[in-house]
Amino acid sequence: MIGYLVAIATLVGIRALLTLGLNVQWGLTGLVNLGVVAFFAIGAYTSGLLAVSGVALPLAWTAALVASGVAGAALALAALRLREDYLAIVTLGFGEVLRLFLLNEAWLTRGANGITGIPRPLHAWFPAHYDLFYLGLVGLAVGTVYLLLERVSISPFGRVLRAIREDETVAAVAGKAVVRFKVQAFVIGAVVAGLAGVFFGHYLAYVEPNMFLPQETLFVWLALILGGSGNNRGAIVGAVLLLGLLEGSRFAKDLIPFLTGVRLAAAQQMLVGVLLVVLMIRRPEGLLPER
Amino acid sequence: MTNAAQYLFNGLVTGGILALPAVAFSVLWKLLRFPNFAVGAYLTIGAFAALAVNHGLGRGIEWAWLCALAVTGTVAWAVDRVVFHPMRDRRPFALAIASIGVTFFLENTVRFIWGNDYRSYDVPVTRALVWQGLRIGREQLMILGVTVLLVVLVQAFLGWTRLGVAMRATANNPLLARVKGLPTERIVGVATLGGGALAGGAGVFLGLDTTIDPLLGSGLIIAVFAAAILGGIGSAPGALLGALIVGVMEETSTLVIPPTYKSAVGFAIILAVLLVRPQGLAGGRP
Amino acid sequence: MGDEVGRLFQLEDAMSELTRRNLLKTAAAAGLIVGAPAVGRAQSKEPIAIGTLCPLTGAGGAYGPDMQKAIVAVVERINKGGGIQGRPIQLFHEDSQTSPEAAVRAARKLFDVNRVIAIMSTWASAVTLAVKPLAVEAKVFYFSVSGADAVTEGNHGGYIARTQPNTKLQGQVYAKWVLSRKEYKRVAYMALQTPFALPFGDNFMGTLKSGGVSITDNLIYEDKKPSYRSEITRVLATNPDLIMLEGYAPDSVVIAKELYRLSYKGAILGPAFSINAKFIEGAGAEVAEGIWAIDPAPSFDAPAYKQFAAAVPQADKNPYAPQSWDHVTLVGLALAAGRGEASGTAIKDNLRAVSNPPGTVVTSYEDGAKLLREGKKINYEGASGSCDFDAQGDILSRPFGVYQVRKGKIEQVSIVNP
Numbered sequence: 004m005i006g007y008l009v010a011i012a013t014l015v016g017i018r019a020l021l022t023l024g025l026n027v028q029w030g031l032t033g034l035v036n037l038g039v040v041a042f043f044a045i046g047a048y049t050s051g052l053l054a055v056s057g058v059a060l061p062l063a064w065t066a067a068l069v070a071s072g073v074a075g076a077a078l079a080l081a082a083l084r085l086r087e088d089y090l091a092i093v094t095l096g097f098g099e100v101l102r103l104f105l106l107n108e109a110w111l112t113r114g115a116n117g118i119t120g121i122p123r124p125l126h127a128w129f130p131a132h133y134d135l136f137y138l139g140l141v142g143l144a145v146g147t148v149y150l151l152l153e154r155v156s157i158s159p160f161g162r163v164l165r166a167i168r169e170d171e172t173v174a175a176v177a178g179k180a181v182v183r184f185k186v187q188a189f190v191i192g193a194v195v196a197g198l199a200g201v202f203f204g205h206y207l208a209y210v211e212p213n214m215f216l217p218q219e220t221l222f223v224w225l226a227l228i229l230g231g232s233g234n235n236r237g238a239i240v241g242a243v244l245l246l247g248l249l250e251g252s253r254f255a256k257d258l259i260p261f262l263t264g265v266r267l268a269a270a271q272q273m274l275v276g277v278l279l280v281v282l283m284i285r286r287p288e289g290l291l292p293e294r
Numbered sequence: 295m296t297n298a299a300q301y302l303f304n305g306l307v308t309g310g311i312l313a314l315p316a317v318a319f320s321v322l323w324k325l326l327r328f329p330n331f332a333v334g335a336y337l338t339i340g341a342f343a344a345l346a347v348n349h350g351l352g353r354g355i356e357w358a359w360l361c362a363l364a365v366t367g368t369v370a371w372a373v374d375r376v377v378f379h380p381m382r383d384r385r386p387f388a389l390a391i392a393s394i395g396v397t398f399f400l401e402n403t404v405r406f407i408w409g410n411d412y413r414s415y416d417v418p419v420t421r422a423l424v425w426q427g428l429r430i431g432r433e434q435l436m437i438l439g440v441t442v443l444l445v446v447l448v449q450a451f452l453g454w455t456r457l458g459v460a461m462r463a464t465a466n467n468p469l470l471a472r473v474k475g476l477p478t479e480r481i482v483g484v485a486t487l488g489g490g491a492l493a494g495g496a497g498v499f500l501g502l503d504t505t506i507d508p509l510l511g512s513g514l515i516i517a518v519f520a521a522a523i524l525g526g527i528g529s530a531p532g533a534l535l536g537a538l539i540v541g542v543m544e545e546t547s548t549l550v551i552p553p554t555y556k557s558a559v560g561f562a563i564i565l566a567v568l569l570v571r572p573q574g575l576a577g578g579r580p
Numbered sequence: 581m582g583d584e585v586g587r588l589f590q591l592e593d594a595m596s597e598l599t600r601r602n603l604l605k606t607a608a609a610a611g612l613i614v615g616a617p618a619v620g621r622a623q624s625k626e627p628i629a630i631g632t633l634c635p636l637t638g639a640g641g642a643y644g645p646d647m648q649k650a651i652v653a654v655v656e657r658i659n660k661g662g663g664i665q666g667r668p669i670q671l672f673h674e675d676s677q678t679s680p681e682a683a684v685r686a687a688r689k690l691f692d693v694n695r696v697i698a699i700m701s702t703w704a705s706a707v708t709l710a711v712k713p714l715a716v717e718a719k720v721f722y723f724s725v726s727g728a729d730a731v732t733e734g735n736h737g738g739y740i741a742r743t744q745p746n747t748k749l750q751g752q753v754y755a756k757w758v759l760s761r762k763e764y765k766r767v768a769y770m771a772l773q774t775p776f777a778l779p780f781g782d783n784f785m786g787t788l789k790s791g792g793v794s795i796t797d798n799l800i801y802e803d804k805k806p807s808y809r810s811e812i813t814r815v816l817a818t819n820p821d822l823i824m825l826e827g828y829a830p831d832s833v834v835i836a837k838e839l840y841r842l843s844y845k846g847a848i849l850g851p852a853f854s855i856n857a858k859f860i861e862g863a864g865a866e867v868a869e870g871i872w873a874i875d876p877a878p879s880f881d882a883p884a885y886k887q888f889a890a891a892v893p894q895a896d897k898n899p900y901a902p903q904s905w906d907h908v909t910l911v912g913l914a915l916a917a918g919r920g921e922a923s924g925t926a927i928k929d930n931l932r933a934v935s936n937p938p939g940t941v942v943t944s945y946e947d948g949a950k951l952l953r954e955g956k957k958i959n960y961e962g963a964s965g966s967c968d969f970d971a972q973g974d975i976l977s978r979p980f981g982v983y984q985v986r987k988g989k990i991e992q993v994s995i996v997n998p
């Protein structure tokens with residue numbers, strides 16, 4: 004039982020990072036990023052590819068974060084001249100094109116086979132209970148990122164972001180270089196998502212392109228909406244609730260014998276759909292309101 | 295060169311299948327002010343409704359198609375009443391997210407009933423006609439013909455009937471329309487019914503051309519977006535033209551880029567359009 | 581289902597009234613209560629826990645449900661006969677969702693909560709590769725139907741086995757058959773983008789080239805596209821007399837129909853897991869007429885296959901269900917042959933003793949268990965093949981069957997030896 008809970012907690016932590024990153028982009032600044040999964044993938048693949056080629060892990064991780072940030076900056080600069088609903092499609096497209104790139108350019112990314120044998124950090128130090136150590140590592144990352152983002156949130160920079168979210172025109176009139184701030188916010192979110200990817204890749208010791216489907220982005224959004232966007236604590240809570248929902252229904256099915264196989268899986272997903280709709284109608288601000 | 299002409303024709307056919315959902319999506323976006331992702335699910339529902347009639351009741355594909363129109367239109371109307379109606383005053387983003395939830399729900403309802411297996415209609419496969427070296431499939435010609443006819447009907451409806459004109463008025467200025475006493479809710483209901491029906495009919499065409507499974511619609515949704523944006527949000531002829539162009543570009547792209555990147559073409563089109571001429575070809579703006 | 585929805589609205593109200601801490605506490609408590617292993621079931625003969633991780637949804641969703649049914653059918657028979665050394669098998673089912681991350685969560689639950697000693701029938705190579713290190717670490721025996729080479733590579737201590745031949749071998753065998761048919765001199769390769777498209781293709785085309793056949797086109801296509809007309813137009817323009825179509829059944833149906841429409845007069849060859857009865861149903865007898873298929877499956881006269889088809893008739897068209905049937909039968913026989921505690925290690929230690937020659941050939945669990953009780957050595961020949969494994973867990977090389985669609989039915993024409 005413990006092993007299972009540790010594994011779930013680790014995945015919750017990784018999802019929490021993704022949600023925190025999206026919170027900076029959407030919750031704080033009002034940017035619609037439907038390509039969260041792309042930065043998740045960039046982080047996982049960059050670190051995985053370098054690590055498997057023998058590069059020292061701290062270097063591989065730094066490279067992964069830089070790659071995510073650069074990609075975020077490039078995408079933001081290209082797309083941020085557009086309006087809310089258009090930005091969504093462009094970021095979605097980026098996510099899909101990146102996945103196709105990972106799938107097709109096998110000479111670089113190992114294609115559909117994926118990268119196996121990604122080394123796990125400090126594995127030799129913890130022959131027993133390695134999973135607990137890894138959970139600790141992820142927990143440390145989540146805690147650090149949370150504290151940093153809280154600082155950002157209450158800083159003057161954060162206030163500008165919120166002003167931009169509320170009314171861009173006013174912020175521009177007030178002399179703020181709106182595009183520059185938006186790009187910075189986007190990059191911060193992208194780097195955090197990349198960090199999540201790094202932990203993901205090293206945890207599973209394996210990455211392949213179909214782990215990074217658009218549906219993953221949707222789940223991050225669901226977590227953020229559930230927990231309360233605009234609120235970092237809400238982001239973490241949302242990640243917990245989301246995995247609780249996904250895993251809870253796994254146990255629920257052991258109690259509902261007449262629903263099996265495909266039916267059960269479909270019912271699970273129908274539930275997600277209903278939840279999303281109900282949330283948007285009844286409580287779009289999520290569980291924890293913004294302070 | 296015959297080869298180029300063949301690719302062009304292939305593209306027109308692909309575009310023809312995209313056209314109906316693109317028109318529905320585009321017109322509804324203008325009217326309801328948000329991109330309704332559920333159009334993808336309507337494609338799937340239409341295909342399966344026709345399947346039920348074709349396999350279950352043993353009817354021909356024409357009847358099945360008509361039933362698909364009716365069923366999908368009704369489902370779309372019901373979704374609007376239950377989900378979008380309580381959210382009329384919300385921001386577009388919330389509505390878009392809700393429509394994603396609707397897609398999840400509808401797609402998995404189909405999966406719940408029919409499972410994951412792929413199926414085909416009971417329709418004989420015929421050899422393509424050959425004309426001037428060009429291979430033209432009979433079904434493809436029919437699909438193209440019906441599509442153009444429907445788009446013409448839609449445009450006629452919007453341009454010449456009272457309800458259609460009222461719809462355009464509501465789309466252009468909903469507040470004023472309400473003040474002037476137009477029955478906005480009824481207008482939205484009819485539009486949703488019609489849009490859903492169009493998407494359902496296209497789903498049947500897609501099912502004829504490929505195979506039918508719960509993921510049918512989701513593969514098309516990006517191309518539909520691209521077509522609508524290219525054509526200009528709110529314009530039916532624009533959406534048709536956009537769809538044909540997207541179809542042609544996707545098919546001819548296999549000459550220059552690996553076929554595995556076909557999906558990227560749609561996105562590339564979107565990006566190009568938004569950077570160069572955001573209002574699209576027909577100039578509409580949501 | 582009404583229960584689920586009701587629970588949903590309760591959760592929704594709870595969210596607005598309870599504080600976050602209370603909610604987390606309640607959820608944790610509920611999770612623990614529901615997830616606690618079946619401690620209360622005190623009985624003299626404790627059941628043996630075995631897990632299934634078939635693709636019930638996702639890309640493999642067309643295959644998973646029947647694979648699971650095949651396993652259930654075998655276990656029911658075993659339990660009816662008194663179980664393994666008197667102990668019944670208890671199955672725990674999870675859905676891999678054809679997603680590595682979901683599969684890892686599911687596998688963790690099977691290992692840590694349900695404490696299964698064997699896990700079977702993951703389908704997608706990506707899923708198998710993701711779960712593999714977990715199984716090896718937990719010393720759980722792992723059977724899969726995945727074909728990617730990496731599945732059995734590396735140091736896994738013998739805890740992995742698979743009943744699907746690896747792609748390198750398959751590519752060579754298909755090419756060998758094509759070469760034996762001297763009439764095909766221009767071959768085009770069309771493959772769906774999957775982990776085996778490249779390794780299979782490379783071996784297939786490489787073997788053909790050294791045999792003097794020219795490869796006119798090599799095209800990989802994407803999944804779930806509304807049309808493949810342009811891909812096909814491109815391939816047809818190179819004038820092949822045989823098209824090797826390496827895809828899954830749904831896209832193969834679409835491509836075959838389009839080839840027919842465009843009056844392609846050459847031959848088509850595909851893997852038998854795609855060119856099957858369901859393919860004929862989807863494409864129609866006229867379109868499917870004359871299409872060739874090759875497969876490592878045995879002839880459908882094999883006794884174990886007949887039992888499988890009788891027990892799980894709806895899975896008859898599923899190319900992986902016979903493998904799942906064999907997975908659980910082999911696990912049962914390996915455990916029956918062992919003397920000590922039932923565990924993944926016991927399965928690993930005894931697998932080849934019951935699956936490989938020498939020994940009396942048996943084709944069902946009942947027959948095998950009976951002989952094992954008498955102290956005899958057995959050799960299980962299964963529904964999916966002779967089920968002989970090498971040290972790395974791959975099935976040993978064995979004949980492939982060549983089939984052709986004739987008048988709406990698949991008929992075996994010949995055999996190719998690798």
